[in-house]
Amino acid sequence: MQCSVCGAEALDLTSGDFDGLVVRCKRCGEYEVADDALNGFLRLDYDARVAALNKARGEAGRGVRPSITTDTL
Numbered sequence: 001m002q003c004s005v006c007g008a009e010a011l012d013l014t015s016g017d018f019d020g021l022v023v024r025c026k027r028c029g030e031y032e033v034a035d036d037a038l039n040g041f042l043r044l045d046y047d048a049r050v051a052a053l054n055k056a057r058g059e060a061g062r063g064v065r066p067s068i069t070t071d072t073l
């Protein structure tokens with residue numbers, strides 16, 4: 001798959017446990033995008049997607065995978 005943030009080749013770690021995408025990208029690390037946030041997230045430009053990921057990262061605790069939700073956008 002392609003990373004939803006930067007478009008680089010990325011691993012799709014999506015499982016049934018989470019309602020959305022789980023991505024591992026060499027550049028962006030691991031993150032989740034909730035299903036209901038995905039369309040809005042993909043409509044953002046690159047800088048805004050990076051900013052959203054950084055915000056989610058700041059909100060996640062240490063060792064916790066950042067999760068991009070409608071609240072993040």
Ligand SMILES: [Zn+2]
Nearest residue numbers: 003006025028
């Ligand atoms: Zn990426």
